[in-house]
Amino acid sequence: MKLKTNRQGDAPKIDAKQYKIPKMSKIKNTKEKRHRDSLKKTLKSDGAFPYLCLLPSLIGVMIFFIIPFCVIIYYSMVDNPINKEFVFLQNYINIIKNTAFRKAAVNTLSFSLVSVPLAVVLSMLLAMLLDCKIPFVSQFRTSFLCPMMVPVASVVLIWQVIFHYNGVLNDFLANFGVDKIDWLKSTKGQVVIVALFLWKNLGYNMILFLSALNNIPKDIVEVATLEGAGVFYKFFRIKLRYLSPTIMFVTVLSLINSFKVFREVYLLTGDYPFDSLYMLQHFMNNTFRNIDYQKLSSAAILMAIVMVAIIGALFIAENKFGEDVEG
């Protein structure tokens, strides 16, 4: 006991004598401290360079996106660009009453409503399929990614051959006694577009899910396996939790991409497609042609608001759902 206390008591004393830091530093004050200070300064100071770096991009974004967007908000609330009388929400009321806009909005939203969940679920399934230790995984990955790399314009021809009234699909379905339909000129048009959308986008989403699956801590899954958790339990209680940020991201991404499906529709059917395929971008294109700034700007802002609302809601939902795992 005595020894111990002695030792314990002594030790700090010796330390204090050995390292009399204040004195030492006083002696070396002049040179070393100045050196150290200057080093600290260089480490801390970032200089103006990072700010300069941001400048080109910031100016560009300001000029091409932010400033004109503010002007558009203004345009959307005046009666016309010359008169500039303030009408507040009148343009918005007009645009909501516009039948073409409504048709386009309904078509686009119903397309997104169907295609986005499908894109999320199917790409997750594809990722899990490739995560199952099946052979030829990298070849499968390549082929699933391939559509993403093929320009829409290049495969449009094949789509036409397949979905035309006299096309391959009708030929094939005729074997089962299904009547011919002109896919792109019927209410079934949306089915075709959903299929094309999935064909193009599943690969990208799948890669996102694959990398997320790879990031799930292995030990948790292994412990669950040892404890006797079934495949479904592991999926719903563990994997899905860790995948939730990715699910959210893929949903947002698919939503944005679903607005780009206009490409396929335009390349297949042109400016004035069948009613069920008339998308918001068609409406915008046709409005651009007679440059009606009021219509354009109120439509654009309405869409921006809807986008922000949807994405914000998704963020909040994801935060609630995935709060117990740090993404």
Added chain:
Amino acid sequence: MISSKTSVSVKRRHGLSKKAQKLLMGVLTVFAAAAALIFLLPTILTMANSFMSASEINANYGAIFSTTEEGGKTFISEKINLKFIPDMVSFSQYYTVLFKSPDYLFKFWNSVILVVPIVIFQLAVASLAAYAFARLKGRLKEIIFFVYVVVMLMPYQVTLVPNYLVSDWLGILNTRAAVILPGIFTPFAVFLLSKIMRRIPFSLIEAAKLDGAGEFQIFVHVCMPLCKSALFSVAILVFIDYWNMVEQPLILLSDTSLYPLSVFLSQINTGEIGLAFAVATIYMIPTLLMFLYGEDYLVEGIAYSGGIKG
């Protein structure tokens, strides 16, 4: 890298015998193969059809594309004949495209001259901005970054209106600059690169500073070399996106002679179906080559993009 090496999934548990497991694997593989076939088929068919002679194409697909034509030609069959292998391999489509109808080559050149500057300058501007976002701290930076993300998330239907307005102000409407300039400043690459640059360990930057490197030198000699592969992946992603563009030229260019091939291709099928497949194939060559040589970069880039919160 994403691979199946470390995956944990369908395993011995829940009492599957080895035989049943093998069977399950077999079924899954067949399923994956079928899916893969569907994904690949349209591309392969397009390529295969590009080696048919014009008359063969007309014979096979006349029933489809004749309906869009006004002066009705007589076609050999009313039935569609989708074929994988041409009756006779012929380069006549390519010959016609390359040597007889320069229009398509002009359009191809239009695509190149629009997309290449966008990719190069977007990467240049974005790598600088991303560096700034990775180095700067504080509330203001976060707000600016948030604005970038919001702009990035907006669909073309929204962003094209501001773009059109500015092009009108600057008087560059209906010139290539109207498409190129907004393309350069699109925040997508900034977003992706700044996520990557944030991963550069701060100690590396500190070490460079202690060695007397200035901020510019750190950017050029520390940051850029570390981001080389990321730059490749972002470049590929940006390239595909713009190689595919349809919305921007339709609205910002009214002169159809400036249209890139991605828009122009849709107008081929009305007339010259006999060479459309060759043009389509030529148009996919650049992106497919990139895919062939840069698939790993591409996959890496996609994986980086995951998770908005970064």
